[in-house]
Amino acid sequence: MSVRPKPEFGGERTSRSETQKGDVVSESSVPVVDQVLDCTGLACPLPVVKTAKAIKKLAQGQVLELLATDPGVEPDMRAWSSRTGNDLLGISKQADVFHILIRRVK
Amino acid sequence: MWTDESETRILYVQTHGIADPGRSATPFFLAASAAAMEFEVMIYFTMYGPTLLRRDVVDRIGPKGEQGQRLRYFIEQATGLGVRLLICQMSLDLNDLRLDDLIDGVEMIGGAAFNDLAVSADAVISF
Numbered sequence: 001m002s003v004r005p006k007p008e009f010g011g012e013r014t015s016r017s018e019t020q021k022g023d024v025v026s027e028s029s030v031p032v033v034d035q036v037l038d039c040t041g042l043a044c045p046l047p048v049v050k051t052a053k054a055i056k057k058l059a060q061g062q063v064l065e066l067l068a069t070d071p072g073v074e075p076d077m078r079a080w081s082s083r084t085g086n087d088l089l090g091i092s093k094q095a096d097v098f099h100i101l102i103r104r105v106k
Numbered sequence: 107m108w109t110d111e112s113e114t115r116i117l118y119v120q121t122h123g124i125a126d127p128g129r130s131a132t133p134f135f136l137a138a139s140a141a142a143m144e145f146e147v148m149i150y151f152t153m154y155g156p157t158l159l160r161r162d163v164v165d166r167i168g169p170k171g172e173q174g175q176r177l178r179y180f181i182e183q184a185t186g187l188g189v190r191l192l193i194c195q196m197s198l199d200l201n202d203l204r205l206d207d208l209i210d211g212v213e214m215i216g217g218a219a220f221n222d223l224a225v226s227a228d229a230v231i232s233f
Binding site: 044045048049051076079084 | 114135136138139141142143144145183187
């Protein structure tokens with residue numbers, strides 16, 4: 001896999017410094033994630049399809065974290081969020097895995 | 107035939123059939139993605155397209171022929187998100203098929219209905 005610059009976060013993220021020392025905190029827990037959807041290893045269009053289904057199971061305001069390795073997932077989830085009116089809070093890439101935070105709006 | 111449930115409508119047109127498996131799955135992928143984006147989506151199967159919906163085909167071949175996922179998987183991924191599948195009588199005749207030869211849920215339309223769907227869609231994408 002080619003080395004790519006880490007994508008910039010698409011939105012504000014709560015600073016990790018707000019967590020208390022000694023807390024067990026994974027990168028993905030900021031901001032509070034209500035549901036993690038693991039789509040690593042799945043190809044297009046499954047991350048989009050599964051996200052669309054998963055977000056409907058959350059309440060408005062709750063946050064879904066999508067984990068995906070599909071190389072097209074970043075533009076896909078930006079398009080999906082924009083079209084469905086949900087908030088894309090941020091995208092980061094750790095190793096080969098994209099972490100995408102989406103808040104259900106409507 | 108479009109409902110008013112979505113602001114955006116896409117009509118896909120599949121003209122290829124089982125003779126060209128590599129062209130069989132992409133319209134289902136794209137339709138599923140569009141439905142996941144809360145668009146209203148239909149796929150119209152014409153020319154050789156209806157052969158992809160044969161009951162005796164959907165569990166036998168996929169985009170890589172007899173390797174990998176079969177068509178039923180891609181079809182159900184799309185229809186599970188609300189994608190509607192349309193065919194017309196003339197293309198059934200072309201392939202010596204009857205509606206009963208196809209999987210359940212396929213809707214029969216005619217040329218006027220197709221044209222009406224096309225002009226009232228936001229995009230018509232043909233394969």
